[in-house]
Amino acid sequence: MALADLQGRGLTDVAVTALCDTTEEAAQGIAQEAEERLGTRPVIYTDYHELLSRAEIEAVDICLPHGLHHGVAIDCMEAGRHVLCEWSSCSRSSGHRCSPVV
Numbered sequence: 126m127a128l129a130d131l132q133g134r135g136l137t138d139v140a141v142t143a144l145c146d147t148t149e150e151a152a153q154g155i156a157q158e159a160e161e162r163l164g165t166r167p168v169i170y171t172d173y174h175e176l177l178s179r180a181e182i183e184a185v186d187i188c189l190p191h192g193l194h195h196g197v198a199i200d201c202m203e204a205g206r207h208v209l210c211e212w213s214s215c216s217r218s219s220g221h222r223c224s225p226v227v
Contacts, residue, residue, distance in 0.1 A: 132162065139163075143182060145170040173197060177204040184209065 131139050141159045144167045146152035152169040160166040170176040177185075177200065184207035187197055194210055201208045 129162070140165065141167045143168045143170060143176050143179060145173045145176045147171055174200070177201060177206065182206060187211075 141163060142165075144152055144155055144159070146155065146169075149169065149171055152171070156167050156169055176182060185201045186209040187194055187201070188211075189197060198208050198210050
């Protein structure tokens, strides 16, 4: 999780208010880590569409296998959220066309 990186950069005004994983058990573990590091426990979702329906969500960090980023990133941007997506939209070795995200 990027929490250690945020703390290392001195970003103390960042809050993880919600997180989503298709496996609730995995989400619980991440929520526990966030609570230990930041002092508050994020709300857990297993459907990212529900998470995006929360007006107070300003930004989304997409941490998915590469092949799943495109659709989720588009949904997040269409919902008006800032998106951090650490993935290349084009891979020569994959044989796929570049993904037009922006």
